[in-house]
Amino acid sequence: MKVSVPATSANLGPGFDCLGLAISMKNQVIIRPSKFHSVSLKGEGSNNPALKDNNMFISIFNDFYHNLSHKKRFFRFEFQNEIPLSRGLGSSSAVIVSAIASAYAIEGIKLEKDKLLNLALAYESHPDNITPAVMGGFNVACVQENEVKYIRKEIPKSLKAVVVVPNRAISTQLSRKTLPFKYSKEDTIFNISHSSLLTAAFMAEDWDMLKLASNDQVHQKYRMKQMPELFDVQKTALKEGALMSTLSGSGSTLFSIAHADDSKNLEKALKFRFPHFRVFTVDFDNTGVRIEI
Ligand SMILES: Nc1ncnc2c1ncn2[C@@H]1O[C@H](COP(=O)(O)OP(=O)(O)O)[C@@H](O)[C@H]1O
Ligand SMILES: N[C@@H](CCOP(=O)(O)O)C(=O)O
Numbered sequence: 167m168k169v170s171v172p173a174t175s176a177n178l179g180p181g182f183d184c185l186g187l188a189i190s191m192k193n194q195v196i197i198r199p200s201k202f203h204s205v206s207l208k209g210e211g212s213n214n215p216a217l218k219d220n221n222m223f224i225s226i227f228n229d230f231y232h233n234l235s236h237k238k239r240f241f242r243f244e245f246q247n248e249i250p251l252s253r254g255l256g257s258s259s260a261v262i263v264s265a266i267a268s269a270y271a272i273e274g275i276k277l278e279k280d281k282l283l284n285l286a287l288a289y290e291s292h293p294d295n296i297t298p299a300v301m302g303g304f305n306v307a308c309v310q311e312n313e314v315k316y317i318r319k320e321i322p323k324s325l326k327a328v329v330v331v332p333n334r335a336i337s338t339q340l341s342r343k344t345l346p347f348k349y350s351k352e353d354t355i356f357n358i359s360h361s362s363l364l365t366a367a368f369m370a371e372d373w374d375m376l377k378l379a380s381n382d383q384v385h386q387k388y389r390m391k392q393m394p395e396l397f398d399v400q401k402t403a404l405k406e407g408a409l410m411s412t413l414s415g416s417g418s419t420l421f422s423i424a425h426a427d428d429s430k431n432l433e434k435a436l437k438f439r440f441p442h443f444r445v446f447t448v449d450f451d452n453t454g455v456r457i458e459i
Contacts, residue, residue, distance in 0.1 A: 169458075172298070172302065175256070180380065197227075208247070231272065255415065297314055303320045329446050345384070361379075
């Protein structure tokens with residue numbers, strides 16, 4: 167049984183906790199029944215011994231598997247991870263979604279995507295990563311009575327994501343604690359209007375509107391101050407042809423969107439200017455979680 171889940175970029179500037187999209191960078195796990203418990207880790211996190219023993223995927227998987235099957239069985243878990251951990255690309259959401267989907271799949275129980283999404287919500291209160299991780303595409307989401315309400319839109323292949331991944335991890339949970347408790351009326355109205363305009367721009371495929379609509383007053387400036395070089399990355403990306411450039415989730419990744427024809431030059435310019443960071447150009451993912459029995 168194989169499950170794969172895409173990386174996600176949340177907030178997209180002003181859409182704090184409500185806007186997010188999926189990109190073609192994924193974590194994949196193959197799970198096989200085994201005589202004893204074993205874990206193989208390749209790719210991102212493979213040099214982190216803690217992930218072998220204290221693994222969030224296995225803990226969530228076991229919780230669901232035991233509740234579903236009432237059986238004690240051993241499995242071999244083969245992880246192939248492409249999503250950098252704690253870099254604002256939704257690694258925790260990918261793990262949560264993948265673990266729940268895997269437990270149902272290995273037990274042969276069909277799980278509708280909407281139910282999977284609401285089960286994942288119990289582990290991550292903001293829906294802007296888990297929703298695109300499950301559904302793919304661009305999503306606008308909110309939570310109403312413990313259920314995620316969302317509308318999604320596919321993103322055309324004519325656009326690419328260019329992500330700049332620093333070597334510094336930022337814990338989402340800790341990063342959220344650094345944000346202000348209160349916001350001015352001006353900042354509140356600024357973000358409501360800009361996230362509304364950004365949503366409309368994605369729905370209408372008005373890509374020239376992304377740059378203006380993706381401005382934010384609620385979280386980016388506080389977070390990017392922790393790593394000021396990110397302001398240079400953002401400025402360079404916008405100068406070199408990005409349609410928009412925002413902090414990905416809680417960071418440290420800087421996420422940009424460009425027309426496919428412009429993405430090669432953008433990637434080249436970012437790699438030249440910031441050789442100490444990893445730079446990837448990827449398609450968008452319009453499918454979300456994939457399960458192969
Ligand atoms: N591939 C993985 N396998 C197991 N746990 C993971 C994996 N990726 C992320 N995690 C868990 O999620 C945590 C990172 O979550 P978070 O700080 O929200 O980062 P991100 O911004 O990538 O979502 C890690 O410390 C680890 O506990
Ligand atoms: N809205 C959240 C998004 C966190 O995304 P992640 O990829 O950093 O987990 C926030 O900004 O805290």
